[in-house]
Amino acid sequence: MMRQIMTEYYICAKQAGEKGDKVAWITSGGPVEPLIVMDVIPVYPENYGAMIGASHMGGDLCEKAEAMGYSGDLCSYARADIACSTVEGGPIGGLPRPDMLICCNNICSTVMKWYEIQARYYNVPLFIFDTPFCHQGMTEQAGVYVRRQIQEYITFLEQICSKRFDYDRGIEVGRLSLEAQRLWQQVLDTTTNRPSPMSAFDAFFFLALIVTLRGTDKVVDFYNFLLEEMKERVGEGISAVPKERYRLLWDNLPVWYRLKWLSEKFSAHDACLVADTYTSAWSRSMKYIDDNNFIESIAEAYTRIYLNIGVDEMAGIIIGMIDKYSVDGIVMHSNRSCKPYSFGQYDIMRIIQKKRGTPCLMIESHMNDERSFSESQISTRIDSFMEMIKQGGSLTPGGLY
Amino acid sequence: MKTAGIDIGSITTKAAVLEDGVILGTMLSFTGYHAEQAGAKIYRAILSDLGIDEQHIHKVVSTGYGRNSVDFADKAVTEIICHGAGGYFLNPAVRTIIDIGGQDSKAIILDPNGKVNDFVMNDKCAAGTGRFLEVMARAMEVNLDDFGAISFKSSNPSKISSICTVFAESEVISLISKGEPRENIIAGIHEAVASRVFAMIRRLDAGPPIMMTGGVAKNVGVVRSLEKRFDAKIEVSGYAQLNGAIGAAVLALDL
Numbered sequence: 001m002m003r004q005i006m007t008e009y010y011i012c013a014k015q016a017g018e019k020g021d022k023v024a025w026i027t028s029g030g031p032v033e034p035l036i037v038m039d040v041i042p043v044y045p046e047n048y049g050a051m052i053g054a055s056h057m058g059g060d061l062c063e064k065a066e067a068m069g070y071s072g073d074l075c076s077y078a079r080a081d082i083a084c085s086t087v088e089g090g091p092i093g094g095l096p097r098p099d100m101l102i103c104c105n106n107i108c109s110t111v112m113k114w115y116e117i118q119a120r121y122y123n124v125p126l127f128i129f130d131t132p133f134c135h136q137g138m139t140e141q142a143g144v145y146v147r148r149q150i151q152e153y154i155t156f157l158e159q160i161c162s163k164r165f166d167y168d169r170g171i172e173v174g175r176l177s178l179e180a181q182r183l184w185q186q187v188l189d190t191t192t193n194r195p196s197p198m199s200a201f202d203a204f205f206f207l208a209l210i211v212t213l214r215g216t217d218k219v220v221d222f223y224n225f226l227l228e229e230m231k232e233r234v235g236e237g238i239s240a241v242p243k244e245r246y247r248l249l250w251d252n253l254p255v256w257y258r259l260k261w262l263s264e265k266f267s268a269h270d271a272c273l274v275a276d277t278y279t280s281a282w283s284r285s286m287k288y289i290d291d292n293n294f295i296e297s298i299a300e301a302y303t304r305i306y307l308n309i310g311v312d313e314m315a316g317i318i319i320g321m322i323d324k325y326s327v328d329g330i331v332m333h334s335n336r337s338c339k340p341y342s343f344g345q346y347d348i349m350r351i352i353q354k355k356r357g358t359p360c361l362m363i364e365s366h367m368n369d370e371r372s373f374s375e376s377q378i379s380t381r382i383d384s385f386m387e388m389i390k391q392g393g394s395l396t397p398g399g400l401y
Numbered sequence: 402m403k404t405a406g407i408d409i410g411s412i413t414t415k416a417a418v419l420e421d422g423v424i425l426g427t428m429l430s431f432t433g434y435h436a437e438q439a440g441a442k443i444y445r446a447i448l449s450d451l452g453i454d455e456q457h458i459h460k461v462v463s464t465g466y467g468r469n470s471v472d473f474a475d476k477a478v479t480e481i482i483c484h485g486a487g488g489y490f491l492n493p494a495v496r497t498i499i500d501i502g503g504q505d506s507k508a509i510i511l512d513p514n515g516k517v518n519d520f521v522m523n524d525k526c527a528a529g530t531g532r533f534l535e536v537m538a539r540a541m542e543v544n545l546d547d548f549g550a551i552s553f554k555s556s557n558p559s560k561i562s563s564i565c566t567v568f569a570e571s572e573v574i575s576l577i578s579k580g581e582p583r584e585n586i587i588a589g590i591h592e593a594v595a596s597r598v599f600a601m602i603r604r605l606d607a608g609p610p611i612m613m614t615g616g617v618a619k620n621v622g623v624v625r626s627l628e629k630r631f632d633a634k635i636e637v638s639g640y641a642q643l644n645g646a647i648g649a650a651v652l653a654l655d656l
Binding site: 346349353359362364376377380381383384385387388391392 | 466478479480481482516517518519520521522524604606
């Protein structure tokens, strides 16, 4: 069912030009709802990046980007996307040509240069939604600054689409977006059950809809269906990992080209990744959204997403998840592609170990460049970590010395 | 009850046989291309040396990068747990174990019962490991076993980048061509290794007593340089390089 929805979505996006519909490329954490209101089809190079990674095409495309002059230290989504634009190919034969680009820097700064490059390449207008970093909460000035940009964003869309923004439709799209976020969180929360009916590896797959189609009824329908299925699995005691004994939390983006390998690796240790900081990022800032003033309140919600907040708040969120999902250990993916996500992980680790004593493991990779994955090294780290947890030598909160 | 531990590392293979908490014998050989054969060969050799029939070995635990290629082992355990068990066996007071082997450097924190509480390993780069020192010894045309003693003659260690083994080798060659005294370069190499490993260990809640294991523990220059940074004595057992195999044999007792 989900594959069918995603296939229809991409067919629709690919045929947009023939039908006279407009296509916008948008960053994964960008405010997409105004696009839905304007009947613009949103397309996500990052979701496409995940497809490239899962199809094991990342390494070749990254190599191509490096031959074009881009550094190997650059994000592997950016490298793969930039290179993919210049070749005939990639999954689904490449993304549909954009009519505009919407870049929100709440997830990183790389997207600004990445989208500038693509705006020049496709010669289309670019809107940058600039979200100040929220070190300790959000200031009033930052609130004014981002709310004003929502208006500028709407004006930008009105000019390109040559039609007025329908605020009544905005209320409806907002309702659907919020409903999808609530349902997605409920799906993720079914993993509080022991055994867990799904793992983060399933969440990495089902995530595609909340990323690409939030604000439409398709997502709401699908997550309703998925939630029922998960509840049934819970009722029948069906688990994601056959003999779940250990419950782990994953931090950072997945290693897209190694999902199966990692899933089997943890499963062999009777460990289930019951939670992750990544897939829940699309529903975590719901609390800042005002149902009655959706379009304006998303400015704050999009500014205060997980990657745009300080280390203390991030650690607090993870500690909350450790308690909520009864987590025995944390696996941190130090992702050389995603600096804002990986920066601060050691500090977060220290805070967690001090407050909860939960064991943490760090593995290093690039989410989309399989050339960077060192199997035997990562295998040894995971085996050692699981042996340590099985030994039961948990850390004393507050440190040993 | 007799048990055996086989540690197949990236450069050397080690074996140890224990009986009721006493080390009966140990052995070391080069791993070479065939990790599988290296394990079987050293096992046969050590048993023959000790005059023990294989039937009298209760259990065998394998460890190291080649741990899964030892088909006669009863269990494969990672080197983290084995070095922890070995260190605790040699000295139960130890709380931090620094192990620098051929391609890995790692630190292990033990609880008072010898269980591993936390660990950290180097990222995928051989700088700061035994292989790094081997490359430097080749560039210097000095026997690696003499590195420690030579470095003690230096009062002014050279500055060597610790970022990359290959680049550091070119730096060393360039220092040689400038006529930099050999002892200064070697002392600088030790500083580079210690600096990298120390920074990694500081991520952990590492405290004394500290023990160093693995092949690099035989290099007194690196040990001294690490002691300076920790401002603490680092214990090096005569079994440092064999610690993983000894730990594996200790764990085999519980199987």
